[in-house]
Amino acid sequence: METVAPFIEIVDEIKEAGGETFKLCYQCGKCDAVCPWNKVITFSMRKVIREAAFGLTDIEGESIWRCTTCGRCVQQCPRQVNQIELGVSLRRIATTYQVFPTSVKPVRTISGSLVGDGNPLNEDRQKRADWAKGHSVKTFSEGMEILYFVGCYLSYDARLKKVAVATANILNKAGVDFGILGAKESCCGESIRKTGDEDVFRRLATENIKTFIDNGVKRIVVSSPHCYHTLKNEYPEFMVHFEVVHINQYLSELIAAGRLEFTGEYKKRVTYHDPCYLGRHNDIYDEPREVLKQIPGLELVEMADSRQNSLCCGGGGGRIWMETPKSERFSDLRVDQALETGAQVLATSCPYCITNFEESSLSLEPDDVLEIKDITEIINEVL
Numbered sequence: 001m002e003t004v005a006p007f008i009e010i011v012d013e014i015k016e017a018g019g020e021t022f023k024l025c026y027q028c029g030k031c032d033a034v035c036p037w038n039k040v041i042t043f044s045m046r047k048v049i050r051e052a053a054f055g056l057t058d059i060e061g062e063s064i065w066r067c068t069t070c071g072r073c074v075q076q077c078p079r080q081v082n083q084i085e086l087g088v089s090l091r092r093i094a095t096t097y098q099v100f101p102t103s104v105k106p107v108r109t110i111s112g113s114l115v116g117d118g119n120p121l122n123e124d125r126q127k128r129a130d131w132a133k134g135h136s137v138k139t140f141s142e143g144m145e146i147l148y149f150v151g152c153y154l155s156y157d158a159r160l161k162k163v164a165v166a167t168a169n170i171l172n173k174a175g176v177d178f179g180i181l182g183a184k185e186s187c188c189g190e191s192i193r194k195t196g197d198e199d200v201f202r203r204l205a206t207e208n209i210k211t212f213i214d215n216g217v218k219r220i221v222v223s224s225p226h227c228y229h230t231l232k233n234e235y236p237e238f239m240v241h242f243e244v245v246h247i248n249q250y251l252s253e254l255i256a257a258g259r260l261e262f263t264g265e266y267k268k269r270v271t272y273h274d275p276c277y278l279g280r281h282n283d284i285y286d287e288p289r290e291v292l293k294q295i296p297g298l299e300l301v302e303m304a305d306s307r308q309n310s311l312c313c314g315g316g317g318g319r320i321w322m323e324t325p326k327s328e329r330f331s332d333l334r335v336d337q338a339l340e341t342g343a344q345v346l347a348t349s350c351p352y353c354i355t356n357f358e359e360s361s362l363s364l365e366p367d368d369v370l371e372i373k374d375i376t377e378i379i380n381e382v383l
């Protein structure tokens with residue numbers, strides 16, 4: 001903030017963002033009691049709300065960037081405050097004035113990569129479908145049963161490409177007539193929007209929507225809960241509607257229709273982690289469990305915090321791109337919770353969760369063995 005004039009403007013904008021929230025909030029602190037940050041550091045969303053109401057937010061500080069948008073506080077608030085919306089509006093102000101703490105600076109590079117190549121990983125757009133080579137994956141054309149919207153991490157990340165391959169194998173074995181968009185697919189834009197970069201979100205969303213319309217897309221299956229959330233709940237803001245289905249729902253559908261048959265056994269104890277954007281944000285708790293329970297030999301056990309109380313992995317709200325010191329990672333706590341159940345496998349359905357849990361599992365004691373798997377990878381092993 002170099003001059004007095006923008007400083008005053010910023011204060012007014014903060015007050016405007018905070019004031020509406022503060023009218024509802026009676027500062028009970030129930031949000032802080034459930035916020036995962038308070039398991040690792042001291043952080044108060046209640047204080048963020050109060051400071052914003054008076055225009056006192058330190059827009060260059062870390063506080064406004066902490067929220068992972070996990071949704072725990074929104075669920076608990078007795079006054080129906082949407083703490084996530086307030087957090088994102090404060091980030092929008094910081095983004096407008098380009099003021100970021102050091103831990104958030106990587107997001108600026110990511111924004112450039114999203115605009116230039118349609119992905120946050122600084123990868124070549126033309127290589128988006130390289131993962132599919134040799135796996136009988138067609139390019140989407142009008143009239144196909146579904147569009148498989150792969151997402152950025154599954155398209156490019158060496159570990160997560162295995163999830164895309166497992167998904168394609170399952171769809172092929174079930175005889176689904178599906179295709180992908182390859183280089184024509186862009187990042188869904190969910191996470192960059194939560195960092196306050198509305199312009200980049202709108203650019204990505206309109207690119208995808210135009211591609212869907214031009215290619216006659218009607219039904220979309222997605223792997224990432226973040227893609228699911230934004231395609232299903234946020235793209236309708238552009239006055240369009242596509243049927244969006246998460247792969248867990250689609251697997252449930254395929255099994256019920258008798259299109260998927262398990263020929264092998266998976267003799268392991270498995271616990272399932274509910275990703276925030278599948279569970280709390282979209283109420284999908286039962287389908288993944290139903291699918292896992294149908295796998296022969298698999299024993300499903302629950303962790304201490306499950307379903308609505310699921311402990312966030314720490315990757316939402318754009319945090320996947322920010323620097324989080326090891327001592328502040330909720331994913332370490334979640335991996336411990338999984339081990340406490342005696343599970344050999346921590347299953348989930350989100351690229352951010354897999355990335356964070358795998359990183360946390362690297363520092364386990366040699367006797368503690370925990371595989372991190374997407375549900376599709378487990379199914380692919382028993383088909």
Ligand code: SF4
Pocket residue numbers: 024025026027028029030031032045046049076077078079080081083
């Ligand atoms: S739970 Fe709701 S009312 Fe209570 S402090 Fe948090 S935002 Fe305010």
Ligand code: SF4
Pocket residue numbers: 031034035036037045066067068069070071072073074083084
């Ligand atoms: S959404 Fe989650 S991380 Fe953000 S303030 Fe609420 S409880 Fe904390």
